[in-house]
Amino acid sequence: MAVVLNIETATTNCSVSLSKDGETLVLKEDNSKGYSHAETLHVFIDEVFKTSHITPSEIDAVAVSKGPGSYTGLRIGVSSAKGLCFALNKPLIAIDTLESLANQVNCEEGFIIPMLDARRMEVYSAIYNSQLELHREIKAEILTEESFKYLLSKSKVYFIGSGVEKTKSLIQHPNAIFINGKLPSANEMAVLAELKHQKSDTEDVAYFEPYYLKDFVALKKKN
Numbered sequence: 001m002a003v004v005l006n007i008e009t010a011t012t013n014c015s016v017s018l019s020k021d022g023e024t025l026v027l028k029e030d031n032s033k034g035y036s037h038a039e040t041l042h043v044f045i046d047e048v049f050k051t052s053h054i055t056p057s058e059i060d061a062v063a064v065s066k067g068p069g070s071y072t073g074l075r076i077g078v079s080s081a082k083g084l085c086f087a088l089n090k091p092l093i094a095i096d097t098l099e100s101l102a103n104q105v106n107c108e109e110g111f112i113i114p115m116l117d118a119r120r121m122e123v124y125s126a127i128y129n130s131q132l133e134l135h136r137e138i139k140a141e142i143l144t145e146e147s148f149k150y151l152l153s154k155s156k157v158y159f160i161g162s163g164v165e166k167t168k169s170l171i172q173h174p175n176a177i178f179i180n181g182k183l184p185s186a187n188e189m190a191v192l193a194e195l196k197h198q199k200s201d202t203e204d205v206a207y208f209e210p211y212y213l214k215d216f217v218a219l220k221k222k223n
Contacts, residue, residue, distance in 0.1 A: 010069025
């Protein structure tokens, strides 16, 4: 049983929630197309505390979305979470971004593929079964018309996340179900954070780093 501050900044969605016993009490998020995390994250953190009438010292842990995702977004979220843990002397819980995204899908059978847009036709994805158990680990992959064919041939497959649009342009199969307009949110982090807190599954605050999956590559500006 825990009160947890949840921080999600892996994509364009800057999202913060305060949860108790795995249930979201307050949620604040901004899914504008630009990355506004640096300007809005701490404002949202202040607002969830004020709205819930819970003080920072009363929380039991801080949970942060660990990636994969935007390099800059992850850095901002993790830096803020670690700062709060140091200041409040609270444990840090790391939540897999794609697992949290998969938790937005409720299905009785088939597979769930949470995917985040990467460069060109690449996505970061994982595969979960309908019980939200990991079926295939996270990896970066180039999408083709043959992608996930082995799953689509035998069951329904639910695609969710910012990689859905490019996937729809390639995969046309009756078993493919595309869930549009969804991004990782601090709302779904609540249950996962509670489970980890119960098992004391926490991180070393000093040494924890986001899971980037791939090395950061700075793009040169066009003249």
